[in-house]
Amino acid sequence: MSVDSDPDMFSSQTTVASNWSKDERSQKDTFNWAMEMMSHGQYLPLKSQASLNLEDLQYSTKMYYIRQARLACEIVCESIAPSQGIELLTQVYQSMKLKTAETKKKDAVTDTIISAYKKAEDYTTKVQILSLIVEKYSKSELLSFIEGLTIYKIDAARKYASTHGPGQYVTPPKITRLRLSKQKIHHFIEFISAPCYLQVVGFGSRHLKLSSGLTVKVPKVIRTMIASRLITAYNNYCKDNTILPPCRATQYKIIKACAASQLKSLHGLDNYISDGMESIDTLKKVVSNLGTKGLQTSKVSDLIQSLDTLKLHLKNEFRSHLSTESDCSQHCMHFALSEKGCEHTHSNICQPCDRMYQIRDEIQNVMTSNFSNIEIQEKEELEHDILVSTEKNLGLEGSFY
Structure with a gap:
């Protein structure tokens, strides 16, 4: 029997196959x-x-x-x-x-914590209270619970909870302050207000507000030395005189409070200092010129280093060594100004000051011994530069007395 001859049988087989699939x-x-x-x-x-x-x-x-x-x-x-x-x-x-x-709704404990958060006044206490619930809710939920809350504060509270624990009180670090006597403050202010470090400008003024609320009008001044070198000079002075100075941070704060402009250009204000610094640069050029003509590199380096040391001494250290009763002739103001009646002896010699003459003699000896075949015109120019530079250095020293 064929399938075509029995359509009912075919329909039954198809239905079974469909249900099976x-x-x-x-x-x-x-x-x-x-x-x-x-x-x-x-x-x-x-x-x-x-x-x-x-x-x-x-x-x-x-x-x-x-x-x-x-x-x-x-x-x-x-x-x-x-x-x-x-x-x-x-x-x-x-x-x-x-x-x-x-x-996800708030419970009674969360409402109590939020109420305490709103009543807190300082930032640290708020972060401490907020750390109790920051891990329980998402940022969006916390922002909807507390009006004015920021994501930054949520992050700070989560960091607080992970570092110290939720709601744990952290004892603030103990800060110890040392009271500075008025004598030390006055001594330091006197030093930085000396005429060699502070120059009064002929125009302009400043207003200083005192702790009492009173405003004082003072003339505008210019500080001839940067703060770090001024503090170093004061510390060296205290060391020589066995004085205990304030710490450097306190000295910086006092200098900042004593408002003064920083001197950037010396031309037109103090030509002696300007010419003195320029003369040392001229001597360095003379030494470099001799180096190109065959002078040993080590000798050139030593002379340039000595000139840099001399420049630093004359610019920053020399004026702090001056005194009316110094036992060094270069530092004695009575002796330098040819004052009569200098009642003490001058038994010491300042090595940095004396080094200026030694450098001049060394350069001249080098020119005579090593460069005897140098042209006469060029030799005269170099000797002239050395002589003029030495005179300007002497003028620089004299301007400080």
């Missing part, structure tokens, strides 16, 4: 079939289903399921609202987010 079709196959129908073959079939918790999956596997789920949701929303699938998906996500936020 529905029973045997897995959930994954059903999902792939539905997605293929809705996407018209554009959806890539799902290869497998998650058999473990999502948190236990590998990162690549987890991201694969997230991509497949997102694409499936987009296809479903596009089928429900053609050409508006993305907008519908966004509104669905927002409604789920609001529903989740509504389910």
